[in-house]
Amino acid sequence: MTAWETLEIEPTDDLTKIKKAYAKGLKIHHPEEDPEGYQLLREAYDSAIKQAKRGLINTHIHIEDIESQQAWEIDDSEEIIQKNPVEDFIQKLEMLYNDFFSRLDIKKWETLLQADIIWDVQHSEHLQDYLIEFLEEHPYLPPSVWQLLEQTFHWMEQKEQLEERYGEETTRFLMENISIRNQLGYDFFKKEVDIDYEWYLQLRADAQAYLCDDQLEAAEEAMNQAFQMFTHDPDLLHLKGVYYLRKNNYNAALQMFEEKLALSPADLDGLLYRAQLYFHFKDFEKVIADCEQILAQRSDHVDGLFLIIKGYLGLNKEVEAHKWILKAIELHPDRPEFLPYKSKVLNEKTKSDQIEIVEHMPKHKRRLNNTYFYTFVVLRRAWIYVFAFMITLLTPIPFKYTALLLIPILWEIGRVLMVVFAPTAIYRKSKKKKQALYLRCLSAPCIESHFLDHYFTAFDFTYIRDRLIGKKFLNKVLEKWEISSPAELKEKIHWLIDVGTREEFNHYLYQLMPLTEEARTQFIESIKDDSNYPKFLLANRGLYTLTEAGVAAADWGWSIYLCRIGRRLGYLSKTEAKELMLKSAQLSQHAYLNWNEYFTAFHLGSYFNANDSDHNNYGKYGLSIMFVLLALGKSPLLQFDWKNDELVKQ
Numbered sequence: 001m002t003a004w005e006t007l008e009i010e011p012t013d014d015l016t017k018i019k020k021a022y023a024k025g026l027k028i029h030h031p032e033e034d035p036e037g038y039q040l041l042r043e044a045y046d047s048a049i050k051q052a053k054r055g056l057i058n059t060h061i062h063i064e065d066i067e068s069q070q071a072w073e074i075d076d077s078e079e080i081i082q083k084n085p086v087e088d089f090i091q092k093l094e095m096l097y098n099d100f101f102s103r104l105d106i107k108k109w110e111t112l113l114q115a116d117i118i119w120d121v122q123h124s125e126h127l128q129d130y131l132i133e134f135l136e137e138h139p140y141l142p143p144s145v146w147q148l149l150e151q152t153f154h155w156m157e158q159k160e161q162l163e164e165r166y167g168e169e170t171t172r173f174l175m176e177n178i179s180i181r182n183q184l185g186y187d188f189f190k191k192e193v194d195i196d197y198e199w200y201l202q203l204r205a206d207a208q209a210y211l212c213d214d215q216l217e218a219a220e221e222a223m224n225q226a227f228q229m230f231t232h233d234p235d236l237l238h239l240k241g242v243y244y245l246r247k248n249n250y251n252a253a254l255q256m257f258e259e260k261l262a263l264s265p266a267d268l269d270g271l272l273y274r275a276q277l278y279f280h281f282k283d284f285e286k287v288i289a290d291c292e293q294i295l296a297q298r299s300d301h302v303d304g305l306f307l308i309i310k311g312y313l314g315l316n317k318e319v320e321a322h323k324w325i326l327k328a329i330e331l332h333p334d335r336p337e338f339l340p341y342k343s344k345v346l347n348e349k350t351k352s353d354q355i356e357i358v359e360h361m362p363k364h365k366r367r368l369n370n371t372y373f374y375t376f377v378v379l380r381r382a383w384i385y386v387f388a389f390m391i392t393l394l395t396p397i398p399f400k401y402t403a404l405l406l407i408p409i410l411w412e413i414g415r416v417l418m419v420v421f422a423p424t425a426i427y428r429k430s431k432k433k434k435q436a437l438y439l440r441c442l443s444a445p446c447i448e449s450h451f452l453d454h455y456f457t458a459f460d461f462t463y464i465r466d467r468l469i470g471k472k473f474l475n476k477v478l479e480k481w482e483i484s485s486p487a488e489l490k491e492k493i494h495w496l497i498d499v500g501t502r503e504e505f506n507h508y509l510y511q512l513m514p515l516t517e518e519a520r521t522q523f524i525e526s527i528k529d530d531s532n533y534p535k536f537l538l539a540n541r542g543l544y545t546l547t548e549a550g551v552a553a554a555d556w557g558w559s560i561y562l563c564r565i566g567r568r569l570g571y572l573s574k575t576e577a578k579e580l581m582l583k584s585a586q587l588s589q590h591a592y593l594n595w596n597e598y599f600t601a602f603h604l605g606s607y608f609n610a611n612d613s614d615h616n617n618y619g620k621y622g623l624s625i626m627f628v629l630l631a632l633g634k635s636p637l638l639q640f641d642w643k644n645d646e647l648v649k650q
Helices: 003-007 015-028 035-054 063-075 077-083 085-098 106-112 121-137 143-153 155-166 168-178 197-212 216-229 234-246 250-263 268-280 284-297 302-314 318-331 336-345 363-393 399-421 431-446 453-458 463-469 471-480 486-498 502-512 517-526 533-541 552-569 574-591 595-609 623-631
Strands: none
Touching (some): 015 035, 085 121, 106 143, 121 143, 143 155, 268 517, 302 336, 318 336, 336 623, 431 574, 431 623, 463 471, 486 574, 502 552, 517 533, 552 595, 595 623
16 A cells, blocks of 8 residues: 555655645544554655655655665664764764654754764765755754854855755745744753654644634644643643634633643743733733733833833722833833834823823924914915905905905915814714714824824815815825726725725735744744745734734724725715715724724824835824824824724714
8 A cells, every 4th residue: 555545545745645644544543542544644755845846756666665665774874874874873873863852952962963964075965965855854953053053064154055955845844944933942852741742743733823823713724733642841731722712712722821820930932921811801910910920020121011001000000100111211212112102101181190200302393493483384275265365466456355265275274273272172962073073083093194193083085175276195196006096095094994904904914923023023023035025024023012803993084084085076975975984984994902002003003004124204194193192182193092882882
């Protein structure tokens, strides 16, 4: 019987198919219940894997022939060793690898890699060929061993040469293991636990790979099989915790991370995930306790700082939150996500008398700057009327007619003054007006104008000034989204509501979630020259700072903003625009806990959309208006409760 017949599949070089067939066979030939069947299945699996990797797929190769060949190799090993020192090295390598607990001993690897053959130029290429082929078939080594191999052979420096000689797939395999991207721990295995470690490690690695590839069913099957063999592995518990997070089973996820921390109490990843889950359950005291453990190990841990700030704000302890915010900004001045929280804490409505506010600018200078700012806003809105007024003064037209042009100028001045001095008049109106203002607050960061974002948050686009005269401003936004017709606008809005950028963001996030913090950091550092670097960097920054909705705030905020533009340009009816905007608002309220959570997701999503890894510029992507809306005591945003059912009803 051939290996393929035993596995009950056609000959293939698809390793995933072979592994799935093996996993299926294990359900029938369990090692404890059917040891003979299991042995045959295992030999067939090893043979199929070897044939697939070497491109030697042959339906006429029988297991008996393989055993006979292996026996011949053993019988004649002494003659081969005498002829080729490379084979001697490989034999020692195999012996070391096959003894599982010797494999974990770094000193034994150091001894092996001090052999003379390592430095023998005559055999260097032949040795490397054998070694790399062996590692592809036997990859389960501790990170320290992979690092030692890199220090010995310097593969990272030879990436291009390796690709030419072995191909992209093999080179990628080496780089990922050297960079510890997919590495899992080996510290919790014990000699008294008698299991098939090679099979266990393969199941564990498969579970991690399936999670990274968003194959949740396959990941669950691999994890369950591994869990039946060994239950005291923190890395397997971590993978199960991530799996339950992906399935939105937060109670089960919390249990997994608690079990992981019972085995490894100081594990940073476990503490971070558990703190995040405690925040989900609004158990803010426990959030703070876990973050204190994190910060005791690393006082500058950015995610630990972020979560402890959220924990204190959840308890309405603004003084303590403010202290941590100042510390976070001092340690990480290049991270803008702390500033919205600072703005909210120092708001005139919420700040405590115990919080000292440092004025960075004298009041008279600040007032002068504000005067210049709002004068410019008036001119931006009324320049065409001012221009027409000046021209008509030079004509014989009677002044009583020319003076009519002062009406729209005074109108714009009055609206700007209302934004500055009487914002409460804007929202002290009917429910309909309040609802419109609430929707404008949700889409405020989309307004790509540092001067008009305040104005267009307080007021909507007008028919005459914005549709007829200032149409260019609105069309410029549609051009950015490659929209040129009502049909394309509707399609884009529905895409933002239902799918959006968050799908791509999650694609990168899911690849990082099963990895340890150290592995993520090293992996991202290793791809700085890659086009995907900004995506991975920003996804990693959102791992613990975002809710399960991810960066959906950017999608829903933009869907509201495009509805506002579409309605004013006549691309959408009033009813269509309102229905779509309210749907986005409802989704936002359900997904985020407060304005801070929403704006944090929005700004990270905006950087992600722009593929911008320079995540330290506070003036980009609407961040400035977020700070203003959160900071001003008279801000319309702060007049509404975040979860306000009345404002999102049809």
